[in-house]
Amino acid sequence: MFVLSSPSGAGKTTLTKKIAENNSGFEISISHTTRKPRPNEIDGKDYHFVSKEKFSILVKENSFFEHANIFDNYYGTLKKTVIELLDQGKDVLFDIDWQGTQQLKKIKNLFIVTIFILPPNIKVLKDRLLNRHQGQEKLIENRMNKFNQEVSHWNEYNYVVVNDDLDICYNKIMKIVSAEKKGIKKKQDFEEIKKKIVELTK
Numbered sequence: 001m002f003v004l005s006s007p008s009g010a011g012k013t014t015l016t017k018k019i020a021e022n023n024s025g026f027e028i029s030i031s032h033t034t035r036k037p038r039p040n041e042i043d044g045k046d047y048h049f050v051s052k053e054k055f056s057i058l059v060k061e062n063s064f065f066e067h068a069n070i071f072d073n074y075y076g077t078l079k080k081t082v083i084e085l086l087d088q089g090k091d092v093l094f095d096i097d098w099q100g101t102q103q104l105k106k107i108k109n110l111f112i113v114t115i116f117i118l119p120p121n122i123k124v125l126k127d128r129l130l131n132r133h134q135g136q137e138k139l140i141e142n143r144m145n146k147f148n149q150e151v152s153h154w155n156e157y158n159y160v161v162v163n164d165d166l167d168i169c170y171n172k173i174m175k176i177v178s179a180e181k182k183g184i185k186k187k188q189d190f191e192e193i194k195k196k197i198v199e200l201t202k
C-alpha cells in the first residue's frame, strides 16, 4: 500500500493518477466523500460522492478502513474497496490526508509506504489552486490557511518529495516504489527536507 499525502494543491491526485495510468499493477483506492463533485469529476471514478446521512450510516456500520473530516467535509476509505483490490493482487494507492495515514499506520501487519508531497514554493501552490478553483477566492484562502498545519505532519511519513516538474517528481516516486518493493529502504537527506519545510512555512 502506497499512501500519498500533501497540502491541498501540491499535486497528489495528479501523481496518483499518473502512477496508476502508467503501471498496470497499481490501482487507486476510490474514497467516499460528502463534498460536491468538481466540474471534471465523475462519480465512481474520482470519488463515490455521497450525502452526509449516507456517510454517517457507513461510519455507524464500521465500514470504513479510515475516515476523516477535512475542510468541513467527510472523506473515507471503505474496508471493502481495499480488500477487493488486494484480492486482485493490486498494489493500492491512497490519496488521503495525514489523519487517514495515522489511522492506517496503527493497523498491524500492513505493508504501507507513506510519501508526503510538497509544492516547490507557496506562490506555485497558490497558482495551482487558482487554476483548479477559478473564482473561488474564499475556498482558496481556506486551503492556503491550512497549509502550515498540514505541512507540520511531514515527518510522520517515510519519504518527502517536492513536486516541481511533474515528470521528475513522478520518477522519484517510482524509484521509491521500486526500491520498497524490493525491500530496500531509500535514504533521504532529512536535513535538506527540514530546510525546505522552514522555507515553506516561514
Ligand code: ADP
Pocket (backbone or CB within 6 Å): 006, 007, 008, 009, 010, 011, 012, 013, 014, 015, 128, 129, 131, 132, 163, 164, 165, 166, 167
Ligand atoms: P492535490 O490532489 O494535492 O490537491 P492536484 O493533483 O489536484 O493536487 O493538483 C492541483 C493542480 O495543480 C491541478 O490543476 C494539477 O493539474 C496541477 N499540477 C499538479 N502537479 C503539477 C506540476 N508538477 N506542475 C504543474 N501543475 C501541476
Ligand code: 5GP
Pocket (backbone or CB within 6 Å): 005, 006, 007, 008, 012, 031, 032, 035, 066, 067, 068, 070, 075, 076, 077, 095, 096, 097, 098, 099, 100, 101
Ligand atoms: P479534495 O477535496 O481536494 O479532493 O481532497 C481534500 C483532502 O482529502 C486531500 O488531502 C485528500 O488527500 C483527502 N482525502 C481524499 N480521500 C480521502 C480519504 O478517503 N480519507 C482521508 N483521510 N482523506 C482523504
